[in-house]
Amino acid sequence: MNLLPEFRTLRPATLGEAVSALSAQGAQALGGGTDLLPNLRRGLGQPATLVDLGALDDLTGIAVLPDGSLRIGACTALETIAEDALVRQAWPAIATAASLVAGPTHRVAATLGGNLCQDTRCIFYNQSEWWRSGNDYCLKYRGDKCHVVVKSDRCYATYHGDVAPALMVLDAQVEIVGPQGSRTLPVAQLFQEDGAKRLTLQHGELLVAVRVPPAAQWRASYVKVRIRDAIDFPLAGIAVALTRDGDTIAGLRLAITGTNSAPLLVPTETLVGATWNEATAVALVQAVRKTSNVLLTTVAAVKYRRRVLLAMTRKVVDELWSDS
Numbered sequence: 622m623n624l625l626p627e628f629r630t631l632r633p634a635t636l637g638e639a640v641s642a643l644s645a646q647g648a649q650a651l652g653g654g655t656d657l658l659p660n661l662r663r664g665l666g667q668p669a670t671l672v673d674l675g676a677l678d679d680l681t682g683i684a685v686l687p688d689g690s691l692r693i694g695a696c697t698a699l700e701t702i703a704e705d706a707l708v709r710q711a712w713p714a715i716a717t718a719a720s721l722v723a724g725p726t727h728r729v730a731a732t733l734g735g736n737l738c739q740d741t742r743c744i745f746y747n748q749s750e751w752w753r754s755g756n757d758y759c760l761k762y763r764g765d766k767c768h769v770v771v772k773s774d775r776c777y778a779t780y781h782g783d784v785a786p787a788l789m790v791l792d793a794q795v796e797i798v799g800p801q802g803s804r805t806l807p808v809a810q811l812f813q814e815d816g817a818k819r820l821t822l823q824h825g826e827l828l829v830a831v832r833v834p835p836a837a838q839w840r841a842s843y844v845k846v847r848i849r850d851a852i853d854f855p856l857a858g859i860a861v862a863l864t865r866d867g868d869t870i871a872g873l874r875l876a877i878t879g880t881n882s883a884p885l886l887v888p889t890e891t892l893v894g895a896t897w898n899e900a901t902a903v904a905l906v907q908a909v910r911k912t913s914n915v916l917l918t919t920v921a922a923v924k925y926r927r928r929v930l931l932a933m934t935r936k937v938v939d940e941l942w943s944d945s
Contacts, residue, residue, distance in 0.1 A: 625661050632673040636680075636798060636829070642672045644800050644825035650674060652696055652735035655727050660740060664750035665762060680734070680829060683708065689835040691715075695734030695828045699784075700725070702733060712833055714841035714860060718787040721843070724851040734828045737785055737795070737808070741778035741816040741882055742854065743769060743918040761817045769916050777882060778816030779918040785812070785884040786860035786876035787843040793833040799826030809876075812883035819883060838864045839872065840945050844937050846879075846929045848921065855879035856921050857930035859909075863941045868896050875905070875938075880913040880930060887912045897942045902935050909934045 630651075633639040642648055647669030651657060660666060674680055680696035683705050691712055693702060702708055703720035722728055722736060745759050745768040758764030761776040769777040788808045795811050797804050801823075808831070813821055822828070841862040847853035858878040864871045870893055878884040887908050895901045915927045 625658070626664075626667045628668050628671055630671050630673055632676050634676055636677060636827075639672060639674060639677060639827055640799060640825055642670065643827055645670060648672055650734075650738075650827060652732035653698070653727075653730035654735075655723065655731045656735060656739045660747070663747065664753070665740075665746070674734075674827075686832075691833040693733055693831045693833075695737075695830055696732045698729060699731045699733065699736060700728040703728065711836055712791065712841075714787045714791065714843045714862070715784065715833065718783045718843040718845075718860070721845045722783050723853075727852075733784065733831060736782050737788075737811065737831075738820060738822075738828060739780075739782050741776070741780050741819050743776075743778035743816065744920060745769065745918075746778055769918055775882075776816030776818075777914075777916055777918065779879060779881065779916075780812065780816075780819060780883050781854035781858075781879050782884060783843070783845060783855060783858055783878065786858055786878045787841065788831060788833065789876040789884060789886055790841055790860045790862035790874040791833050791836065791839070792874070793831055795831055796829040797822065797826050798829050799823055803829075805832075809884070809886050814881055814883040814885070816882040840864065840941050842937050842941055844933050846926075846933060854919075856919060856926045857915075857933065859930065859933050859937055861934075861937050861941055863938065863945060865897075865942065865945045870895055870897060870901070873905075873938075875909065875934070877909065877913055877930065880915045880926065885912055897938065902938070905938065906931050906934055 631642045649668040651671040651673045681694040684692050699719040699722050703716050709716040746761050760767040767773040793808045794805050839862045843860040845855045845858045860876045862874040873889045875887045915923050
């Protein structure tokens with residue numbers, strides 16, 4: 622049985638104390654722990670300190686601000702988001718994405734910030750210590766070679782978060798606080814496409830909340846493909862936001878997850894103003910194909926993951942177009 626490594630735990634009472642604690646060498650944030658703690662049991666990481674964010678009331682809660690935007694604290698449980706009446710009514714894609722994460726018991730503990738900042742995954746990385754040591758580890762942790770792309774100079778472990786793509790197509794932003802103060806940036810800019818250096822957070826910075834503008838005329842949806850209907854990470858996930866003006870596309874945003882080392886927005890600008898027809902669908906599918914980079918990072922076949930990604934892209938836009 623694998624045991625947790627030795628570390629100390631701090632439970633700050635204020636946001637300032639949390640930033641100070643996270644600024645120390647070897648400190649790591651702890652939310653619900655549903656991703657972090659299993660990884661630590663596998664020997665994936667040796668933090669000196671875990672900074673438990675559970676006592677920070679400023680990081681929890683769901684509110685609609687005076688300008689009509691939605692603000693969700695980073696430590697708000699995914700179950701709370703999935704079941705919130707306001708979110709379900711005005712931003713249903715976010716509620717859907719939160720409801721599809723793992724299983725019910727995970728969602729009770731798992732937080733929004735933890736889901737966004739979760740580690741990337743790979744069949745060569747998420748293994749036991751003895752398995753990884755027998756294979757000389759990997760580029761992501763303690764090794765010098767990526768087993769997915771052997772001659773690569775970066776890690777190709779895949780990001781599998783469900784909520785990020787839904788937030789991205791709704792033009793959401795994240796609030797970040799750190800030693801240098803606070804800043805806000807689009808959700809898409811929280812990530813970078815490197816499995817070992819997945820986040821743009823600086824040392825000591827903490828994700829505080831997510832802000833989502835009013836949905837207005839946008840209709841959005843998130844769909845997820847996985848082997849089992851509970852627990853599993855997405856083999857492919859697609860979020861789409863669409864607004865139409867009669868028979869033309871007035872706005873279209875699409876983001877994918879489960880295929881690359883970061884959740885990515887797919888370029889769709891050239892399709893705005895077009896009619897949703899066969900030619901437009903083919904162009905969109907080709908854009909998704911070019912953006913995605915499906916590799917051998919899960920037990921599912923690469924061809925299956927790629928085909929289902931492209932098929933579900935067409936399906937979700939068809940449904941949103943018909944319902945608009």
